[in-house]
Amino acid sequence: MKVKTKLPAVLLASAVLLWATACGNNESNKSASNSGKSQSGANAASANAESGAKANTKSNAAAGTGAKPASAKFKYGKLKIQALSGAVCGAPSYVAYEKGFFAEEGLDVELVSGSMDAMKTGLTTGEFTVTNGDFVWFTSIQQGLDLKVIGGLHHGCIKLVVPPGSSIKTAADLKGKRIGVDEIGGVPMAVSSVVLANAGLDPQKDVQWLAYPLDQLQEGVKKGEIDVYAAWDPFGKLAEVNDGYTVLSDISTDHSFAGKSCCFLYASGKQIKENPERVAAIARAYQKATAWIAEHPEETAKLEIEKKYVATNDVALVTDLIKSYHFNYTTDAAQEDIRYFVEQFSKTGFLNKDTDPEAFLKKAYYDVFGGAQQ
Numbered sequence: 001m002k003v004k005t006k007l008p009a010v011l012l013a014s015a016v017l018l019w020a021t022a023c024g025n026n027e028s029n030k031s032a033s034n035s036g037k038s039q040s041g042a043n044a045a046s047a048n049a050e051s052g053a054k055a056n057t058k059s060n061a062a063a064g065t066g067a068k069p070a071s072a073k074f075k076y077g078k079l080k081i082q083a084l085s086g087a088v089c090g091a092p093s094y095v096a097y098e099k100g101f102f103a104e105e106g107l108d109v110e111l112v113s114g115s116m117d118a119m120k121t122g123l124t125t126g127e128f129t130v131t132n133g134d135f136v137w138f139t140s141i142q143q144g145l146d147l148k149v150i151g152g153l154h155h156g157c158i159k160l161v162v163p164p165g166s167s168i169k170t171a172a173d174l175k176g177k178r179i180g181v182d183e184i185g186g187v188p189m190a191v192s193s194v195v196l197a198n199a200g201l202d203p204q205k206d207v208q209w210l211a212y213p214l215d216q217l218q219e220g221v222k223k224g225e226i227d228v229y230a231a232w233d234p235f236g237k238l239a240e241v242n243d244g245y246t247v248l249s250d251i252s253t254d255h256s257f258a259g260k261s262c263c264f265l266y267a268s269g270k271q272i273k274e275n276p277e278r279v280a281a282i283a284r285a286y287q288k289a290t291a292w293i294a295e296h297p298e299e300t301a302k303l304e305i306e307k308k309y310v311a312t313n314d315v316a317l318v319t320d321l322i323k324s325y326h327f328n329y330t331t332d333a334a335q336e337d338i339r340y341f342v343e344q345f346s347k348t349g350f351l352n353k354d355t356d357p358e359a360f361l362k363k364a365y366y367d368v369f370g371g372a373q374q
Helices: 009-014 044-049 088-098 116-125 136-142 187-198 214-222 235-243 269-274 276-295 297-306 315-325 332-348 357-364
Strands: 003-005 057-059 078-082 108-112 130-133 147-154 158-162 178-181 208-211 228-232 246-250 263-268
Touching: 078 116, 078 130, 088 108, 088 130, 088 147, 088 276, 088 297, 088 315, 116 263, 116 269, 130 136, 130 276, 136 147, 136 332, 136 357, 147 269, 147 276, 147 332, 147 357, 158 187, 158 235, 178 187, 178 214, 187 228, 187 246, 187 332, 214 228, 214 235, 228 235, 235 246, 235 315, 263 269, 263 276, 269 276, 276 297, 297 315, 332 357
Parallel strands: 078 108, 178 208, 178 228
Antiparallel strands: 003 208, 057 108, 130 263, 147 263, 158 228, 158 246
16 A cells, blocks of 8 residues: 655654664564574565564573573673664674674673564663664654664665666656655655755655555556655665666765765663663674674675574675675764764755754764774
């Protein structure tokens, strides 16, 4: 079922993204064994659409030797990270868990699945300490959620794609066209709006936005209901590789986004106040994980597939995607990226028009390591 709409700024400011291929943390019916066995291989995108999916877990404690009680082995105790989303770009959480980087930092981590609403509540109450998320959290911060960016994690994972035979060759050609997205006001719509604005178009007036489930976007093109669509990987990548689509904009390479983080590590403001040392330990674990991923992209792909974190067996495809994301934990660069994207998103309505980049950065960023670091 499609939803037809022009782009209202109020929707852009309040929408959330709830799809499995996003870098956020969403509902999934993937199961994970506490004894270290593989998770189920259910299709991640379809699983995420199941509103009744149960939360599943995987815990560091189960992988321990049993020689010591958990309280002695893990300095910072138990914590949950909502990370079982089915996303390729969720690799830092998977790798930090599987390679023992959480445990090295004294963290007894349980990876779980769940909804965006559950994540917001958990971050507010302190049940969840961190989340690997995208720009959608910028709007939440602006609306008052006590959440801080503590590092950049990787570059873009969204593509705007055009079907074969289309007359659309540039972003300027999108004037008067219909663009499919998975969510009105979601991040693929937000980044596409930046592409449109930079091409001299008004994303609120010059195009029409229609919302479809991710796995039905191509069907919308086939039916002639939409002209192009913007989607998270692997959907955009698969359209290019398997169906002859042309990538009009790839935020890992597009000049408006290239070299900048699209996903960040966020921490609960409550947890930062109550236990800054534990938050720093989590950040160090993610820092180690992103470094490992950058050095071992194919091994990371195999890990994601073998442990059933992603619903595909295509090692080459997953490796290619991982390489394109340029995993690297940044702090100084993350702050520059926040400033830049606040400027971009305040032009399109995703953030308030009068948002000041410096004021937003001051509110939204926390120096987890206590000093500048790249």
